[in-house]
Each structure stands twice: as structure tokens, then as C-alpha cells.
Amino acid sequence: MGNIGAKEIPVLLSPEGLRIDGRRLDELRPLKIQAGALHRADGSAFVEWGANKVLAAVYGPREVHPRHLQQNHKAVIQCRYNMAAFSVDERKRPGLDRRSQEISKVIAEAFESVVFAEEFPRTSIDVYIEVLQANAGTRCAGLVAASVALADAGIPMVDLLPAVAVGKVGGAIALDLKKEEDNFGEADLPMALVPQSGRLVLLQMEGHLTEPELAQALDLGVKGCREIYERMKQALRDRYAVGPMTGASA
């Protein structure tokens, strides 16, 4: 990512084991998930995760456009991850770049492994992820938002898809890196988990980890995902909950 104006490498881990923003190694940034944020989409969600702000919209299942992508036995899942020009400190050139193409692809593939696409042959499920403010871990935030949006859109799937990045900062494995940690840390390992089966459907890595470190990072990430999973479910409950509904007086 772009420079953050710091000339020196900041101290990422204090002697007491606290990180740059005072978190412990296994602590997530504050996470707020709002299911149903947009009116015209079939499903949507807004996620604020640390200083990340991500909006996701799901349309479909609907007619496939362009037609030649249509699959006769299942729905195609099309995903567009995009960062707003103003989402980072230094204005980003708008539009698709290689990074966002890659992220779109891995997110679409993660969803392909949980959505029951065979239920809607010859259709398309379109997922749009807009990063409004970025502070490391936007692909995970985007995935979480998109997953809640898919549930909000009533799309049948195996499970929600919580995601989080684990990394190595100051020689220690840490959960949910923020920007400085991502920029100056030694490794970054985003992952997405299917809680129902325990499978990982997205796993990428940047930097270096030893084998024991990798194992430790995966453990920590899975734990983080399970925590996020509960928050995602709660967001959906909040969206569809009704006041004192007893059906008595109706």
C-alpha cells in the first residue's frame, strides 16, 4: 500500500506485548456490521472494522450479463471489489487495477464454495464490494460484508463466511493487522473460514512465516473468524428482529 508518511519503522510491539493501537496480540479491531444498508439491492451490508469502511451489495439471482458467461447447470457468481479513489491517504487511481481484480477473483471463488448455485441455473449472483475507507484487511472486511449481504439477499448457502487476516509484527503472530502493522510487519495472512465445516475457502500470504508460525497463525485466524461469525449472525438477527412480536393480537 502507499506510504503513510512515516519515515521510520514504528515500534509495532511494546515490551508489555501491546500493539501500536494498544491491542493484545489476539484482539480484533472494533467491528460494526449493519445488515441491509441499501434500498435497491436484493441484499446489502455495511461494515466498519477499525478504520475500514466497506459497503457490499448483492443483486440476484438474476439474468446473466454478458450472456456468454451463463452456466446451464448453476448460477455464476460475479464479484467486483473496488476501492474508492478517496479510500486511501494518497488518492488512488479509480477503477479496476490488478490488485482489485485479484481480490475480486478470490472472493468470488470463496463464495462459489459455499453458495448453493445449482438452485438457480442460468442466472448470475452479482456481488459488489466498495471500499470507502481502507486501513488494511479490506478484502476480509469486504468478504464479511458481502457474506452478510448474501444472507440478506436470501441466497441459500452452506454458511456465512467470516474472514480475518493474521500477521507477524515485531516477531509475534498477531490477529487482524491494521495499516502500520501491515506495512511494516513481517507477514500478512488473510483467510476465510466456513464455520460449519471448519474449511478455509480463502487463504493468501505475503511475507515470511516459519512452519510453526504458520500453524499458530492459522489457529489464531480460525479463532478470530469464529468471533466474527457470531457478530455477523447478530447483525442479521438485529436486522430482522421485531419488537415484542407474539402474534397474539393480530
Add this chain to the structure above:
Amino acid sequence: MKPGPGTYRTGGKIYASVLGLLSARPPVVQVIPLSGRYIPKPHDIVIGTVTDVQGKFWLLDIGAPRWAPLHMTGSPWKVEIGETDRYLRVGDAVTVEVENLDPTGRIGVTMLGEGLGKLEGGTIVHVSPARIPRVVGRGGSMVGLITRLSGAQVVVGQNGRIWVNGAPEAIRRVTFVLRLIDENGQRSGLTERVESYLLSTMPTTDAGRAMPRPDQAHREAPIEPVTPSAPEEETESEAEIDSDADLDEGESRGH
């Protein structure tokens, strides 16, 4: 227990596959979706708009996963091949009935039948398809109430599209009421709120009497709830909400 719609089974357990309300009536467990696109069922009466005109058929957007072709032989007119656009054009609204569904997801619709045809004038209000039982009400009580107290003509499509016609003020009031139902679909006491809103906004004539228009009061006739699916209120809500009976770990259960 068998996994019904909205669920799947793996490793001897049944999980929810969609967000919704749990209904465990032996021998089936199912999840009734709270959201999502309209999933067509045969004999549903739906409202669509024309999205494409071909030589022998029109393509209709009925809010389903796919466009529904309406063949010219399913229309009430004597259409010559290539003359389809003399009868319906892109953007026109129609009431049609779902005839058949094939495994590839194609939706066959027909315009032959009572109450079906092109819709002229009026406006279309969209609500969630999951709300339609509530809009119709038990035995059509809710639509009945709305038409009676507003004097508007109302046609309810099972796909969540509702056509409203009448005086501009009546259309506005009905639209408001439909929004209300859409947003408060799972709450009780809706009928009372709808009734009190419509009564309080009732326009009066010079003589001071309310003016429901009897000539239009019965136009909703063909749109009884087409399926025997009971309105969601009591029947569904008793034991099922969040009773985690067999649903071990749903993907997400609505409240």
C-alpha cells in the same frame, strides 16, 4: 426429520441454508425465508413488466431469478408473428399467471385467464414477496380493507408487485399503507394501524361524507391468495422462532 426447503443435511445434521424462520413440523424441517427474490410457483398470479419484445414472445421481468417468456399464444390477442410489439412494448405492465416451471429454471407464464391482461394506468408498488400473505390478509381481509377504505383499485401479484389505480390521493394513501406493511410485516396489530391510517386520511366530500367508490370496490376479486399458504402471523410464529430444535447451527436464523 427430513430436510425441507431452506435447509440441507450433512454429517447427520440439518442446517439452515437461508435466513428465515424455522418451521419444524414432523417429518420435515424447513426454513421459511424472510428475504430474497420471488421464487415462482405454478398458478401464482404475478405482475410483470415487459423487458424485451421478440417475434413470437415477450420477455417479462416478474422479479424472479430469470425473465419469463410470455408466448403470443398465451396472450388474449390474435397476434401475427412479428407483430408482437403492436400489443405490448417494453415497459408495459401486465398481470400473468405462472403456468409451469422446468428444471432449467425457465418460467412459463400465460395471460389467458380471468383477471389477467395488460395493466393500463395506475402505479406499481414493490414489497418483499415474503410480505404478500400479510398484504392479502386472511381470506383477503387486508386487501379488502384497503380497497374499501381508499376507493383505489388494487391488484396484488404474488411476486411482491402491487398495482394500484384510482384518484391520485387514493394511490398515495395505498402506497403509504403498503410501505407500512412491507416494513412491519412481522409485527402484530398491522390491520389496526392500516385501518386507522386510512380512516384518518379519508377525504370528505362537500357534504362531509366519506367517499369510497363502490364501482371500484370489488376489483381485487381474482387476486385471492392463490396458494393455501396461511398468513404468516400466528401459524408460523408459535413454536418455531428460534426454537433450535434440529437446527444445530444455522447459517443464520432470523429472530
